[in-house]
Each structure stands twice: as C-alpha cells, then as structure tokens.
Amino acid sequence: MGEGVTQARYRVTGMDCGACAAKIDTALRRVPGVSEVVVSFQSGVLSIAHDDRVDDAAVAKTLSKLGFGATALASGAGQEARSAQASWWRSAKTRATLLCGLALAIAYGVGRLAPEAERYAFIAALLVGLVPVARRAFAAARMGSPFSIEMLMTVAAVGAVIIGATEEAAAVVLFFLVGEMLEGLAASRARRSISDLADLVPKTALVEEAGDTRVVQAELLEVGEILLVRPGERIAADGEIVEGSGDIDEAPVTGESVPKLKAAGDGVFAGTINTTGVLRVRVTAAAADNTIARVVRLVEEAQESKAPTERFIDRFSKAYTPFVVLIAILVAIVPPLVGGADWQMWIYRGLAVLLIGCPCALVISTPAAIAASLSAGARRGLLLKGGAVLEGLRHVTAVAFDKTGTLTQGRPVVTDVVAFERGEETVLAMTAALERGSSHPLAMAILDRAKAQGVSIPPAFMAQAIAGEGISGNVAGEPAFFGSPKAAVERAPIDRLHAARIEALNAEGKTVSVLVVNGQAIGLIALRDEPRADARRALATLAERGIRTVMLTGDNARTAAAVGGELGVEARAELMPQDKLAIVRALQAEGLTVAKVGDGINDAPALAAADIGIAMGGGTDVALETADAAALHARVSDVADMIALSKATMRNIYQNITVALGLKVVFLVTTVIGVTGLWPAILADTGATVLVTLNAIRLLRWRPA
Numbered sequence: 001m002g003e004g005v006t007q008a009r010y011r012v013t014g015m016d017c018g019a020c021a022a023k024i025d026t027a028l029r030r031v032p033g034v035s036e037v038v039v040s041f042q043s044g045v046l047s048i049a050h051d052d053r054v055d056d057a058a059v060a061k062t063l064s065k066l067g068f069g070a071t072a073l074a075s076g077a078g079q080e081a082r083s084a085q086a087s088w089w090r091s092a093k094t095r096a097t098l099l100c101g102l103a104l105a106i107a108y109g110v111g112r113l114a115p116e117a118e119r120y121a122f123i124a125a126l127l128v129g130l131v132p133v134a135r136r137a138f139a140a141a142r143m144g145s146p147f148s149i150e151m152l153m154t155v156a157a158v159g160a161v162i163i164g165a166t167e168e169a170a171a172v173v174l175f176f177l178v179g180e181m182l183e184g185l186a187a188s189r190a191r192r193s194i195s196d197l198a199d200l201v202p203k204t205a206l207v208e209e210a211g212d213t214r215v216v217q218a219e220l221l222e223v224g225e226i227l228l229v230r231p232g233e234r235i236a237a238d239g240e241i242v243e244g245s246g247d248i249d250e251a252p253v254t255g256e257s258v259p260k261l262k263a264a265g266d267g268v269f270a271g272t273i274n275t276t277g278v279l280r281v282r283v284t285a286a287a288a289d290n291t292i293a294r295v296v297r298l299v300e301e302a303q304e305s306k307a308p309t310e311r312f313i314d315r316f317s318k319a320y321t322p323f324v325v326l327i328a329i330l331v332a333i334v335p336p337l338v339g340g341a342d343w344q345m346w347i348y349r350g351l352a353v354l355l356i357g358c359p360c361a362l363v364i365s366t367p368a369a370i371a372a373s374l375s376a377g378a379r380r381g382l383l384l385k386g387g388a389v390l391e392g393l394r395h396v397t398a399v400a401f402d403k404t405g406t407l408t409q410g411r412p413v414v415t416d417v418v419a420f421e422r423g424e425e426t427v428l429a430m431t432a433a434l435e436r437g438s439s440h441p442l443a444m445a446i447l448d449r450a451k452a453q454g455v456s457i458p459p460a461f462m463a464q465a466i467a468g469e470g471i472s473g474n475v476a477g478e479p480a481f482f483g484s485p486k487a488a489v490e491r492a493p494i495d496r497l498h499a500a501r502i503e504a505l506n507a508e509g510k511t512v513s514v515l516v517v518n519g520q521a522i523g524l525i526a527l528r529d530e531p532r533a534d535a536r537r538a539l540a541t542l543a544e545r546g547i548r549t550v551m552l553t554g555d556n557a558r559t560a561a562a563v564g565g566e567l568g569v570e571a572r573a574e575l576m577p578q579d580k581l582a583i584v585r586a587l588q589a590e591g592l593t594v595a596k597v598g599d600g601i602n603d604a605p606a607l608a609a610a611d612i613g614i615a616m617g618g619g620t621d622v623a624l625e626t627a628d629a630a631a632l633h634a635r636v637s638d639v640a641d642m643i644a645l646s647k648a649t650m651r652n653i654y655q656n657i658t659v660a661l662g663l664k665v666v667f668l669v670t671t672v673i674g675v676t677g678l679w680p681a682i683l684a685d686t687g688a689t690v691l692v693t694l695n696a697i698r699l700l701r702w703r704p705a
Helices: 017-028 056-065 077-082 092-113 115-140 149-162 167-196 291-303 309-339 343-356 359-379 385-395 403-408 424-433 442-450 485-489 494-506 535-544 559-565 577-587 601-611 621-626 635-672 678-701
Strands: 007-011 034-040 045-050 070-074 204-209 212-217 224-229 239-243 246-249 260-262 281-284 383-384 398-402 413-419 458-465 470-477 477-482 509-516 520-528 548-552 570-572 594-598 612-616 628-631
Touching: 007 056, 007 520, 017 034, 017 045, 017 359, 045 056, 045 077, 056 070, 092 167, 092 343, 115 167, 115 470, 149 167, 149 343, 149 678, 167 678, 204 239, 204 424, 239 291, 260 398, 281 413, 309 385, 309 635, 343 678, 359 383, 359 635, 383 385, 383 570, 383 635, 398 403, 398 577, 403 548, 413 424, 413 442, 413 509, 424 442, 424 458, 424 470, 424 477, 424 509, 424 520, 442 520, 442 601, 442 635, 485 509, 494 520, 494 559, 535 548, 535 559, 535 635, 548 577, 559 570, 577 594, 577 601, 577 621, 577 635, 594 601, 628 635, 635 678
Parallel strands: 398 548, 398 594, 548 570, 594 612, 612 628
Antiparallel strands: 007 045, 007 070, 034 045, 204 212, 204 224, 224 281, 239 281, 246 260, 383 628, 413 520, 458 470, 470 477, 477 509, 509 520
16 A cells, blocks of 8 residues: 555445445545545445545545445444444435325325326425435436436436326335335345344453452453453453353354353353353453454455456446446337337336336345355354355365364374273373373373373372483382383383284374383373364265365374374375475366365465465464465364355355346336336336345355255
C-alpha cells in the first residue's frame, strides 16, 4: 500500500444482493482519492483504500445517494461482527413497503367511492413507492450504473402510466418493494450466522488480582490475566487452565456433542462452557486474536474473495441486462412497425420484458451459496479462505497427509507395559519414579499413564540422565536404569524371547525402553505417537470416493511403514521439506489435483505448492497462514467433510443458476406471447431472488454425512 493511503471498513445497511454491491463498487471507484474497493454483500462490509481527500462523511454521503447507510467499523473482527445492524422490520425498505401498501389500499378505497378520481389516487400511491426508487435509480446512473433494477422499474412504471395501466403500475411498484423487503430478510438471516458466532464470547469476565475478583469487559482482557470461571459460565478468552478441572462443552465452537474433561495445562477456547468445577484460566490471546475472532475475521475476508463461477456470472450479468433491454425495445416497436400491431399492447409487453432484465437473482446465485457454506463450515471448524478454495476442493483427486500431528496425535503415548519380573504395575511405578521431574515428551507420556492408572510412585534419588542411553537412579533403595535396549543389554542380559518381543514392537513403529533393576531386566515400556481416533475411517472414506491418499513424513521408514500399514495409506518416509514439495509436484504431474494437509513449518513449502493447502488445527502460524484452508479442530475426517461441503455448495449454485435463468426465460416467453404482464414480470425478478437466497440459506444447516 502506498504512502498516505488509508484502509477503512464500513458496515453497510440496505445492501441485500450482488447488484447492490456492484452499484456501490462502481460509484466509489469514481470518487477521487479512492484507490481500492472491496464490497461483500454477504457480510454487509465495505473495505476501501483512500487518500486524505476522502473521509467517512464522504463515503456515507455517496452511499446515502444510492439508498444505503454506512457506519465506520472498529478494527477488531469480533467488534465488526457485533456491530449493530438494524432489524429488517425497522429498515427504510420495510417502512417504504408499508407506506406504499397503505397508499395503494387508500387508492382502492378512493376508486370505489369516487371513480372519477381513481386514476389520480393510483398515481399518488405509485409516487409514494416510486419516488425513492427513482431517486436511487438516477443517482446510480450518474455514478456509473445506468442499468440498475431501480432504473428498469422506474421506466416500466412511468411507461405503464403513460399507456393507461396506472393501477397495475402501482401494484408492480408495491410488489417490487415487497421483493426488496424479502431480500433484506433473507440477507439478514444469512449474515446472522457469523454474528451469532461472535456472540458466543461473553461480554464480561471475572479477573483475579491479589486474591480479589473484578468484572472486566471481555474485549479488554490482556494476555497473562487470570480468569475465574465458575460452573455453567462461558469462557471469555482463549487460555490455559492453571488450576482446577472440569468438563468443557465445546459444542458451540467445535460441534462436538460430548464435553471434554480438561485440567491444569490444557488449553480452552473462548466461547466454550465450563459445565463442572471451578477453573482458573490464564489468558493466552487478546479478544481480537482469540479463536472465534480469528474465524470471524477470516470468514469475512474469505467472503470478499470471489470464486471462478462468481466471476463468470458477474461478467455474464453485465452483458445480460443491456441485452434484455434491447429485446424489450424490439418487442415494443418491431410488431407495430412491421406488422401494424397495436402500439399500446406491445409497449406494455416491452415494459414487462424490461423488468425481466434485472440480473439480481443471477448475481446473487453464487455468492449467497458460498457465504452460507463458509459460515456453515466455520461453525464446524472448517475454515475455508475464500470462494475459490471452496469451489476448488470438489476437484481434489489426491490428498497428501503429514504424519506427526496430522494423522497422529503429535505426542507419544504409552502403548505397552510388559513385565519380565515383578508385575506391570511395578515396572510402570519404578519407571515413573525415574522420569518424575523430566519435561521430555516420553517422560510425560509415562507419567500420564501412571496417573491414569492410579499407580503409587515411589521416591527416586540421584536420578540423572545418561546422554544417548537413558536415565539412572535409586528407586526405593534399589539401583535402577531405564533406557534403550542397546544400553540395557550392557547392564543386564535380555533373553531371546524378550529380545524378539522388543524387535516386534520396534517393527510396529514403537519406541521401546527397558527397565533394569539390581542388574536384572524386569520389564519394558513401548511408546508411539498414535494415530488419531478417526484417521483410519477418514482415509477409508476418501478412498471410497476415489481419492488417492499418501502419507509424507520425515520419520524413519520402519515407523512410517507401521503407521501407514495400520491406517491403510501409502507411506513415504525420511523426507525433508523439499522432498515433500517434490512429491506434491510429482502427483500434480500425474494429472491429479492435490490437497496437502500438514501442521508444521516443514509442511509450508508443500502446502503452498499444492492445489489446496489445508492446515490442521493447533499447527504453527506459518502453516495456518500458508494454507488455503484449516481444520481448526484437527480431525482427519474434516478433509473429507471439506470436499463434501464443496460439492454440496456447487450443487446449490447450479440449482440457483437454473432457478434464476429458468424463471427469466419462462416469463420472457410468456410475456412476449401475452400470457403474463407487468406484475408477473416483477415477480420473476424478486421471486427468483428470494428463492435463490432461501435455497442458499439451506447450506447454513449443512452437516457432515
């Protein structure tokens, strides 16, 4: 961005379809000092880049002439999502509709009581609804949008009055206003899903300081502050539990129906509910950066990114309206000029055709579906960065997964405790005694297993690490060593049967350590980074859909083969970042559309090179920034769900386009042959727009299969 250029964002009211957004875009680009305009009618947000010749008042004035309101937004995404929006029934369009309806009812009454004044009464009722529409039409024309629906409506209504169809012209204006009101209702419903997501975060929180508590606005919380969260309360910030334990209901954020038991050291999301126990939570992210705020911000940015189909429809609609206007002119003048037909009848038909020329339903067909899908995905932890990504996912024919932290949990767990002597509980207890106090991942896994089994851990003395071998010390008065089988053999013999067991566990990709006490090998513990619970089923689902899967890992070949065999996925091992990149390129060279799924810095090059890059939740910021999409809740099944959502969205878009164009064609034909007139023509426009929007809104209820 150049020097002296300012970025500003506004909440726009009254913007209910893609045609509205196009008028705003065209008008603002003609304002001196504005260098960039991005309008998202889905989120109701306008972003512009401008110099010091433009201020908020100038933007608001320009939009006001077009019939829209504009309010400057604060920078935080959560704040944007919470910005006040007038209820649809309080909007200017609703008031205009009610006023026009009342005027039309009065006109009918006047017509019955005083037939000679009927025409003037209907003209007055017509003007009540048409004047604001005409004002917007001429403002749009001056600002570069001459073929707006308001202009077509104005010309059709005035023309109808001239040829004597005054009553019908007034009714058509009312139908038009009702259609606009319904568009506003549908758009409001679509936007509410994102604002509802932001509203999951409570507005206040209890902060502990020096033993006392005070109520603080959630948006003012600072990293490091300690929150007191009581049973039944929502957690006000992303954080880490420092004291207490409880079942956390994450359904509002992740969609998971079963609460998760969390204790000290576990992370929690803003907006989730503490159902049991009292928790003290250290804030780890400010309000503008918590999980929900990031999702809201990225979804709003994604809604501003157009899909290929949407860009095509935009180009098509710019030619469609002038073409239909030309057809309307030909319908009005050719039959009378060439065949001597009745001028009044064919002008009437031409005016009706004119109303079919509005591309609203067509323009809204794609972005409405994409906006609903992005919102539905975000509510289930599927974050897609734009319509192009959403549309592109349906073409994926191969998925390359990272292993550690993607197909697996990303941390080792104890898989086997084998006792040669003394019993498994003793082996686990003595090992835990040696490892107590260590922060090594393997040590933490052993301590977690001992805690889970309720094992009593004896005291250990003089514990010390031996580089490359293991750890030694004195446990309950006995010298003990715990380490690699090779180092253990140097301290105690391991018979052939136990050696074979160690080899078998190694073949399964497990890390094996042996416990030696008083010069005798008494047992072993095996650990492995275990596959995620849903990994095998998720990979099978992809295979059933004809999608090739491959696992890419820097781990050793034996471990990779073991995990790959267990999950039923092709494994490539001992890879550097450049090797992962090369494999993605090779898959693309085979003609496959490749999605790469990973969570680490070493995945970034391959994520960037893939047709679709997907970061797993909990991954590094580098992976999240590089990727096109993110599975925020780290479920392998999320990848298949993203592809399913993409396909459902495209089916919805094709349905919308069919409805939008189909109704236009039907009413064009019936109008030309005289079956339908002005008011059915306006219903063809507003009715199609409402149908398309309502169909798109169905995607808000999308659920994974």
